[in-house]
Amino acid sequence: xxxxxxxxxxxxxxxxxxxxxxxxxxxxxxxxxxxxxxxxxxxxxxxxxxxxxxxxxxxxxxxxxxxxxxxxxxxxxxxxxxxxxxxxxxxxxxxxxxxxxxxxxxxxxxxxxxxxxxxxxxxxxxxxxxxxxxxxxxxxxxxxxxxxxxxxxxxxxxxxxxxxxxxxxxxxxxxxxxxxxxxxxxxxxxxxxxxxxxxxxxxxxxxxxxxxxxxxxxxxxxxxxxxxxxxxxxxxxxxxxxxxxxxxxxxxxxxxxxxxxxxxxxxxxxxxxxxxxxxxxxxxxxxxxxxxxxxxxxxxxxxxxxxxxxxxxxxxxxxxxxxxxxxxxxxxx
Amino acid sequence: xxxxxxxxxxxxxxxxxxxxxxxxxxxxxxxxxxxxxxxxxxxxxxxxxxxxxxxxxxxxxxxxxxxxxxxxxxxxxxxxxxxxxxxxxxxxxxxxxxxxxxxxxxxxxxxxxxxxxxxxxxxxxxxxxxxxxxxxxxxxxxxxxxxxxxxxxxxxxxxxxxxxxxxxxxxxxxxxxxxxxxxxxxxxxxxxxxxxxxxxxxxxxxxxxxxxxxxxxxxxxxxxxxxxxxxxxxxxxxxxxxxxxxxxxxxxxxxxxxxxxxxxxxxxxxxxxxxxxxxxxxxxxxxxxxxxxxxxxxxxxxxxxxxxxxxxxxxxxxxxxxxxxxxxxxxxx
DNA sequence: TCATCTCTTTACAACGTTGTATCCAACGTT
DNA sequence: AACGTTGGATACAACGTTGTAAAGAGATGA
Numbered sequence: 001x002x003x004x005x006x007x008x009x010x011x012x013x014x015x016x017x018x019x020x021x022x023x024x025x026x027x028x029x030x031x032x033x034x035x036x037x038x039x040x041x042x043x044x045x046x047x048x049x050x051x052x053x054x055x056x057x058x059x060x061x062x063x064x065x066x067x068x069x070x071x072x073x074x075x076x077x078x079x080x081x082x083x084x085x086x087x088x089x090x091x092x093x094x095x096x097x098x099x100x101x102x103x104x105x106x107x108x109x110x111x112x113x114x115x116x117x118x119x120x121x122x123x124x125x126x127x128x129x130x131x132x133x134x135x136x137x138x139x140x141x142x143x144x145x146x147x148x149x150x151x152x153x154x155x156x157x158x159x160x161x162x163x164x165x166x167x168x169x170x171x172x173x174x175x176x177x178x179x180x181x182x183x184x185x186x187x188x189x190x191x192x193x194x195x196x197x198x199x200x201x202x203x204x205x206x207x208x209x210x211x212x213x214x215x216x217x218x219x220x221x222x223x224x225x226x227x228x229x230x231x232x233x234x235x236x237x238x239x240x241x242x243x244x245x246x247x248x249x250x251x252x253x254x255x256x257x258x259x260x261x262x263x264x265x266x267x268x269x270x271x272x273x274x275x276x277x278x279x280x281x282x283x284x285x286x287x288x289x290x291x292x293x294x295x296x297x298x299x300x301x302x303x304x305x306x307x308x309x310x311x312x313x314x315x316x317x318x319x320x321x322x323x324x325x326x327x328x329x330x331x332x333x
Numbered sequence: 334x335x336x337x338x339x340x341x342x343x344x345x346x347x348x349x350x351x352x353x354x355x356x357x358x359x360x361x362x363x364x365x366x367x368x369x370x371x372x373x374x375x376x377x378x379x380x381x382x383x384x385x386x387x388x389x390x391x392x393x394x395x396x397x398x399x400x401x402x403x404x405x406x407x408x409x410x411x412x413x414x415x416x417x418x419x420x421x422x423x424x425x426x427x428x429x430x431x432x433x434x435x436x437x438x439x440x441x442x443x444x445x446x447x448x449x450x451x452x453x454x455x456x457x458x459x460x461x462x463x464x465x466x467x468x469x470x471x472x473x474x475x476x477x478x479x480x481x482x483x484x485x486x487x488x489x490x491x492x493x494x495x496x497x498x499x500x501x502x503x504x505x506x507x508x509x510x511x512x513x514x515x516x517x518x519x520x521x522x523x524x525x526x527x528x529x530x531x532x533x534x535x536x537x538x539x540x541x542x543x544x545x546x547x548x549x550x551x552x553x554x555x556x557x558x559x560x561x562x563x564x565x566x567x568x569x570x571x572x573x574x575x576x577x578x579x580x581x582x583x584x585x586x587x588x589x590x591x592x593x594x595x596x597x598x599x600x601x602x603x604x605x606x607x608x609x610x611x612x613x614x615x616x617x618x619x620x621x622x623x624x625x626x627x628x629x630x631x632x633x634x635x636x637x638x639x640x641x642x643x644x645x646x647x648x649x650x651x652x653x654x655x656x657x658x659x660x661x662x663x664x665x666x
Numbered sequence: 667t668c669a670t671c672t673c674t675t676t677a678c679a680a681c682g683t684t685g686t687a688t689c690c691a692a693c694g695t696t
Numbered sequence: 697a698a699c700g701t702t703g704g705a706t707a708c709a710a711c712g713t714t715g716t717a718a719a720g721a722g723a724t725g726a
Contacts, residue, residue, distance in 0.1 A: 004681090004682055004683085005682065005683070005684095006682080014705080014706090015705065015706045015707080016682090016683085016684095016706090016707095017683095017684080017685095017705080017706060017707080017708095018704090018705060018706075020682095020683070020684060021684095021704095021705085024684085027703095028702090028703055028704055028705085029703095029704070029705085030703085030704060030705085033704080033705085048682085048683080049388070049449070049681085049682050049683070050449050051384050051385075051387040051388040051393065051449050051681085051682080051683090052384075052388050052681070052682035052683040052684090052711090053682080053683055053684080054384040054683090054711095055382070055384040055385050055388055055681090055682080055683070055711050055712065055713090056682080056683045056684045056685085056710080056711055057683080057684070057685095057711090058711085060384070062427075069413065070403065070409045070410075070412055070413045070416075071406070071409055071410050071413050071612070073404070073406060073409070076403045076404055076406070076409040077403075077404050079403055079428075080402065080403045080404050080430060083403075083428075083429075083430055084430075092427060093427075093428070094395075094425060094426075094427050094428075095412075095416075095426070095427075095428045096416075097413060097416055097417075116382070116383050116384055223612075224612065224613075224615070224616040225616075228616065253613075253616055253617075254616055256618065257616045257617070257618055257620075260618040261618065279404070279556075279557060280557075280586075280613050282557070283557040283558075283561065283586055283587055283590045284586075284590070284617065284618075285589065285590055285593040285594065285617075285618060287590075337711090337712055337713085338712065338713070338714095339712080347675080347676090348675065348676050348677080349676090349677095349712090349713085349714095350675075350676060350677080350713095350714080350715095351674085351675060351676075353713070353714060354674095354675085354714095357714080361672090361673055361674055361675090362674075362675085363673085363674060363675090366674080366675085381712085381713080382711085382712050382713070384711085384712080384713090385681090385711070385712035385713040385714090386712080386713055386714080387681095387713090388681050388682065388683090388711090388712080388713070388714095389680080389681055389712080389713045389714045389715085390681090390713080390714070390715095391681085
């Protein structure tokens with residue numbers, strides 16, 4: 001029903017291929033022919049058929065973005081920025097949720113070819129670098145977020161350890177002596193937790209503070225509820241902390257909730273710092289001190305890397321680091 | 334490079350079409366032939382090529398979801414639920430952001446055919462019902478969110494007016510006499526604002542309270558910053574309100590921020606109610622009374638409607654209403 | 667035995683593009 | 697005058713799939 005090259009060709013009185021040449025900006029087309037064809041295109045409202053184009057050329061113009069969860073504001077913001085960046089290359093972004101489950105992540109990497117994707121942007125939670133390689137079918141991929149070992153694909157991230165150290169150092173700089181950490185995770189694949197914990201420890205050591213294991217509280221996932229529960233545990237300690245570094249803002253907001261409900265003041269009794277700079281933390285009471293990754297730049301770079309990778313697949317994997325900065329707000333006075 | 338029907342057929346010693354029949358579950362295939370073909374399929378790891386399939390059948394298995402913004406937690410949660418619901422039909426969801434801009438919304442409705450979409454789920458912010466019809470090229474569409482006039486497409490929503498009235502009635506039931514509203518919008522297309530304002534006024538009238546225009550504060554958009562600014566205006570009044578109904582949770586969280594910073598207590602001095610039941614409101618201090626739409630059901634129904642619409646396009650547009658309920662939390666004592 | 671019916675399988679032609687090879691005309695070079 | 701070069705346009709064959717029509721093999725009924 002929609003018009004095809006054939007219809008345009010008939011109307012303009014040229015061959016199908018000539019129309020195709022005009023559409024694709026082929027150089028050697030006489031100006032008047034080009035004008036005539038363009039007129040016919042406009043008149044019929046011709047739109048190239050992606051399916052056919054892809055069948056022929058192998059490219060679909062669609063990239064996939066696989067994130068643990070859209071509900072988390074950090075990922076939602078990032079997704080929005082990536083969609084914007086992709087738009088500039090007139091790519092369409094197909095967003096997929098893995099819920100951080102290993103099997104879903106595996107399926108995604110292995111079986112994504114079904115949807116004819118030109119490239120994949122992937123923020124793995126459960127899978128380690130090695131597992132990612134084995135599944136890959138050669139689709140260009142850029143990894144997002146934390147990972148240490150040089151993996152099989154390009155990688156964009158901020159320096160998590162340095163950032164976590166910055167936040168912890170800030171707390172120590174306020175004169176706090178018992179600084180807790182919320183968000184530790186045992187799973188070997190939980191790189192985010194490992195790296196931020198390392199940064200926390202590094203800053204403690206620098207400040208000459210003891211590393212009290214009781215002050216490091218694990219979190220099943222990085223949601224508000226986990227932060228709230230972890231804070232309860234900390235308050236139940238014989239010698240509770242006077243500051244908390246939470247591994248992301250949601251944990252911090254949950255911790256904040258517990259503190260305020262228990263009658264503590266923030267930052268009076270306990271100072272709180274988070275990580276991600278999500279919008280919620282700019283409007284909580286008190287507002288939240290946090291680490292702000294340059295998310296816009298992350299999105300840009302990711303798309304750039306993927307574009308290069310789609311162009312030519314030969315080069316070795318690259319690691320790209322993006323800036324971050326500490327934003328101090330009310331929760332640390 | 335990946336195997337096609339041709340390769341499977343060669344290996345199994347049958348015709349290409351027979352393999353196609355096996356793949357598509359065609360009935361009249363001899364059991365042993367089917368087994369042999371299936372073996373070859375497994376051995377080669379054959380995956381059907383979507384582009385070719387779509388080129389032939391016209392169906393792509395991809396639906397688009399167009400939302401004003403992913404950054405807003407309500408839309409993010411909804412998007413997640415819709416992706417899940419679509420998965421059960423093994424559809425892929427292509428998420429698009431309109432930023433609530435009229436021209437972007439128009440482009441989307443008009444030019445989405447480019448990406449060969451089987452159907453569209455659309456939550457319009459700027460466009461009215463009539464504009465939506467004209468642009469449509471016949472792609473099945475389900476509208477999400479608020480709209481009054483019977484439009485050109487199926488429509489899933491909650492009863493916004495009733496829900497807003499419920500929230501306002503709750504505030505009145507607490508004995509509050511000066512109940513403000515935050516989130517009014519003048520644009521004729523701003524249906525959400527109009528409907529919720531109507532519900533607010535209805536409940537005021539029921540409770541025998543005067544409708545003081547000074548207590549109705551507009552908001553440019555429905556974000557925390559708008560809520561915070563609106564609350565400042567309310568506090569500057571000679572006779573400030575003792576309760577606020579905010580047209581969504583983000584506005585309410587912004588208002589909360591302003592109240593607490595100004596030294597007011599919530600709900601002591603001012604009670605606050607929101608709308609959407611986003612996760613933030615469950616962990617703010619105080620926690621937020623709100624209207625909870627049955628988002629999971631919205632997602633389910635939307636996908637169901639779209640599926641029927643893709644099946645046969647003849648039937649007249651349907652309106653589907655989804656339940657909501659009032660959740661009372663600390664912000665209203 | 668022949669015609670008819672059902673089951674199973676197949677050949678062929680599309681779907682809308684684009685890459686390759688080719689062709690024609692006009693031009694400049696030897 | 698014969699030749700290569702260049703710009704401009706075209707015919708044809710693919711890409712991998714599925715709908716259509718039809719052919720072959722048995723089985724059923726007259």
